[in-house]
Amino acid sequence: MYLDHAAATPCDKLVLEAMQPFFSDHFFNPSSPYAPAVAVRRQYDEAKHKIAMTIGAKPNDCIVTAGATESINLAMTAAADGHILTSAIEHHAVLAAVKRYAHTIIEPTPKGSVDLKKLEDSIKSGTKLITIALANNELGTIQPLGKIVEIVKHERDRRRQNGNATPLWLHCDASQGFGQIDCNLARLEVDLLTLNSGKIYGPKQVGLLWRRASVPLNALIVGGGQELGLRSGTENVAGVVGFSVAIDRAERHRKTESKRLMELRSVIENGLQQAFPDMQITGDRKRRLPGALHVSFPGLDAERLVFRLESRQVFVATGSACAANKGSASHVLQALGLDDQYISGSMRITLGKLNDLSSVQKALSIIIEEVNSEYQRVSK
Numbered sequence: 001m002y003l004d005h006a007a008a009t010p011c012d013k014l015v016l017e018a019m020q021p022f023f024s025d026h027f028f029n030p031s032s033p034y035a036p037a038v039a040v041r042r043q044y045d046e047a048k049h050k051i052a053m054t055i056g057a058k059p060n061d062c063i064v065t066a067g068a069t070e071s072i073n074l075a076m077t078a079a080a081d082g083h084i085l086t087s088a089i090e091h092h093a094v095l096a097a098v099k100r101y102a103h104t105i106i107e108p109t110p111k112g113s114v115d116l117k118k119l120e121d122s123i124k125s126g127t128k129l130i131t132i133a134l135a136n137n138e139l140g141t142i143q144p145l146g147k148i149v150e151i152v153k154h155e156r157d158r159r160r161q162n163g164n165a166t167p168l169w170l171h172c173d174a175s176q177g178f179g180q181i182d183c184n185l186a187r188l189e190v191d192l193l194t195l196n197s198g199k200i201y202g203p204k205q206v207g208l209l210w211r212r213a214s215v216p217l218n219a220l221i222v223g224g225g226q227e228l229g230l231r232s233g234t235e236n237v238a239g240v241v242g243f244s245v246a247i248d249r250a251e252r253h254r255k256t257e258s259k260r261l262m263e264l265r266s267v268i269e270n271g272l273q274q275a276f277p278d279m280q281i282t283g284d285r286k287r288r289l290p291g292a293l294h295v296s297f298p299g300l301d302a303e304r305l306v307f308r309l310e311s312r313q314v315f316v317a318t319g320s321a322c323a324a325n326k327g328s329a330s331h332v333l334q335a336l337g338l339d340d341q342y343i344s345g346s347m348r349i350t351l352g353k354l355n356d357l358s359s360v361q362k363a364l365s366i367i368i369e370e371v372n373s374e375y376q377r378v379s380k
Contacts, residue, residue, distance in 0.1 A: 001313055001314045001315065001355075001359050001360075001362060001363040001366075002315050002352075002354045002355070003314065003315060003316045003349045003350065003351060003355070003363060004315050004316055004317045004348070004349075004350055005291060005350045005351060005352030005353075005354070006137055006138075006140075006176060006199070006292065006317070006348065006350035007317060007350075008198060008199075008204070009198065009199060009200065009201045009202075009352060009353070010201065010353075010354070011201060011202065011203060011242070011246075012201040012202070012245070012246060012249060012353075014245055014249065015201060015202055015203070015242045015245045015246050015249075016242070018241050018242055018244075018245045019203065019238040019239070019241055019242040020238075022040070022043075022237045022238035022241060023238055026039070026040050026043070026237070028040045029234055030044050030234075030235050030237060031224070031226070031234070031235075040237055043237065043241065044235055044237045044240055044241070045059070046244075047237075047240045047241045047243070047244035048062060048064065048240055048244070050244040050247075050248060051208060051240070051243060051244050051247050052210075054247050054248055054251050055183055055184060055185055055193065055195070055210065055247075056184045056185045056186050057185055057210050058213075060213075060228065061210055061211060061212065061213055062208055062209070062210050063208070063209045063210075063211070063217075063227045063228060063230045063231050064206070064207070064208055064227055064231065064235070064236065064239075064240055064243075065206075065207040065208065065209055065227075065231055066205050066206070066207065066236075067196060067197075067198065067204070067205050067206065067207040068093065068173065068175040068194050068195070068196035068199075068207045069093040069207075070207060070220070070231075071194040071195070071196075071207045071208060071209035072091075072093045072094055072097050072131075072171075072173060072194055073093075073097045073220060074209050074217060074219075074220055074230065074231070075129075075131065075171045075192045075194060075209055075211070075217070076097045076098060076100070076101060076129065076131070076171075077217050077218040077220065078128065078129050078169055078171070078192065078211075078215050078216060078217055079101055079127075079128035079129035079169075080101065080218055081128075082101075082102070082126050082127065082128030082129065082166065083101070083102045083103065083104070083124050083126045083127040083128060083129075084098045084101050084102065084103040084104075084127070084128070084129045084130075084131065085103070085104050085106070085119065085122055085123060085127050085129070085130045085131075086098050086103065086104075086105055086106075086130070086131045086132065087105065087106050087107075087108055087114050087115075087119075087132060087335075088105050088106065088107050088108060088331070088332075088335035089108045089112060089136055089138075089139075089331070089332045089335050089336075090131070090132070090133055090173070091133060091137050091173060091175070092331075093173075094131055094133070094173060095331075098131065102126075104122045104124075106118040106119055106122050107335055108335055108336060110336055110337065111141060111283060111284040112136050112139040112141035112282070112283045112284060112332070112336060113141055113143060113144060113284060113287070114132055114143050114144060114148065116144065116147055116148070116151065119148065119151060120151050120155075123151075123155055123168075125159075125164055125166065126166055127155075127166075127168060128166060128167060128168060128169065129168075129169050129170075129171060130148065130152060130168070130169070130170050130171070131170075131171040131172075131173070132145065132148055132170070132171075132172060132173075133172065133173040133174075133175075133176065133177075134172050134173065134174040134175075134176065134177040134178075134181060134183070135176045135177040135180075135181065135288075135289050135292075136176070136283070136332065137175070137176045138294060138330060138332045138333070138348055139282055139283030139284075139288065139292070139294045139332065140176075140283060140288040140289040140291075140292020140293070140294065140350070141283045141284045141287060141288050142177065142181065142284070142287045142288060142289065144287075145172060145188060145190070146189075148170065149170065149188075149189045149190070152168055152169075152170050155168055156168055167214075169191035169192060169212075169215055170189075170190045170191050170192070171190065171191065171192040171193075171194070172188060172190040172192070172193050172194070173194040174193055174194060174195055175194060175195065175196035175199050175207075176199065176289065177289060178195055178196075178199070178200055178247070178250060179199075179200045179250035179251070179253075179254055179257065180254065180257070180258050180261070180289050180290050180291065181254075181289070182254070183195075185210065191211065191212045191214075191215050192209065192210065192211045192212070192215060193208075193209070193210040194207065194208070194209055195207060195208040195210075195247070197239070197242065197243040197246055197247070200246050200247060200250040201246050201249070201250070201353065202242050202243045202245070202246030202247065203238070203239045203242045203243065203246075205236075205239070206236060206239035206240065206242070206243045208243070217230055219231065219232070221233060257290075257353075258290040258291075259290070261290040261291035261351050261352070261355075262290040262291075264291075264351050264355055264356075264357065264360045265290065265291060265292070265293050265349075265351055267357065267360050267361060267364065268293060268349060268351075268360060268363070268364050268367075269281070269293055269295075271364045271368065272295060272364070272367065272368070275368045275371070275372075276297060276368075276371060278297075278298060279295050279296065279297055280295065280296040280298070280342055281293070281294065281295055282294045282295070282296055282333070282336070282338070282342075282346065289350075291350055291351035291352055292348075292349075292350050292351075293348075293349040293350075293351075294346065294347070294348050294349070295346070295347055295349070296338070296342040296343070296345045296346040296347070297345040297347070297371055297374075297375075298339075298341045298342055298345050299341055299345060299375070299378060300344070300345040300371065300374050300375065300378065301344055301345070301374075302318045302344060302345050302346050302347050303318055304374065305345075305347065305370060305371065305374055306318055306347070308370045308373070308374070309366065309367065309370055312366050312370070314363045314366050314367065316347055316348065316349055316367075317347070317348045317350075318330070318346060318347060318348065329343055329344075330343060330346065333346055
């Protein structure tokens with residue numbers, strides 16, 4: 001019973017089928033001049049075009065990378081000689097990347113949203129980039145991106161009036177949320193967008209950075225000049241073909257899948273609330289991803305609970321996979337100012353294609369049993 005889709009998703013069978021020929025029969029380097037290689041180049045370009053069209057972009061504004069972390073790092077180069085503004089609840093990939101530049105990290109609201117007043121007040125005359133995720137990877141809280149866009153527009157107007165030629169761009173990491181939220185660029189109105197194939201049932205280590213044509217970037221990986229000279233290296237044809245199938249399926253099934261996940265989440269949420277009235281649900285309960293549920297059982301050791309659940313084939317997380325691997329307390333929950341008893345007892349449940357009503361009900365029953373068992377143990 002897999003309840004950790006925010007950490008990783010399995011490759012869709014149709015994705016694997018589309019990728020398979022490029023590992024064997026169509027193995028050619030797309031930069032080679034002979035006919036079979038030219039055919040591979042055409043298929044690569046078609047796949048990239050399909051990805052771009054899905055988000056309302058032009059292929060020439062899209063850079064294929066080896067995952068969201070690389071895309072984020074590349075996006076940060078837009079402000080290499082300026083100031084970057086972000087929030088304390090961003091993914092580790094963002095927080096680590098911005099620390100290489102002049103930056104400001106603002107604290108969030110208690111519900112895990114960007115504090116808009118703090119954001120606006122923290123913009124400096126030399127701020128060139130604001131980077132905010134579409135949805136928080138631990139809480140599932142959907143960020144008020146539309147209001148952030150308005151703040152950016154207002155600041156641009158103010159700079160023009162004051163003769164300040166410093167540009168201001170908005171980057172959004174949509175690794176969490178695509179397939180559950182509308183990510184068409186015309187609606188988002190951002191300047192840079194990061195996507196992650198491995199979060200939408202595509203291959204891992206394949207990502208995308210879309211950037212508005214006017215945004216200058218500095219290559220992190222140089223060599224043969226692939227991807228508009230911004231990401232050198234022989235193209236990952238199989239990965240991009242798989243990504244194109246995954247992103248198309250994610251968008252086409254977005255509305256029905258979101259509704260299904262919301263219904264499954266309600267089963268777990270209501271069941272846990274009835275069993276444990278003192279349980280805390282963290283984050284914004286109105287503005288969150290359909291498949292996301294973050295709960296805290298005060299007084300329990302969530303890491304111990306996770307291992308107990310694993311022994312019964314229920315897989316959940318205590319936070320982001322990156323933080324769990326380091327064995328450190330969640331920086332997101334610390335930023336929210338939660339008491340230690342809630343932080344130590346926190347658990348993240350994220351639903352997806354591997355879940356149905358039967359498996360969710362079974363998982364709920366096991367979680368209730370194990371939480372009760374842990375409360376009995378600590379009360380002795």
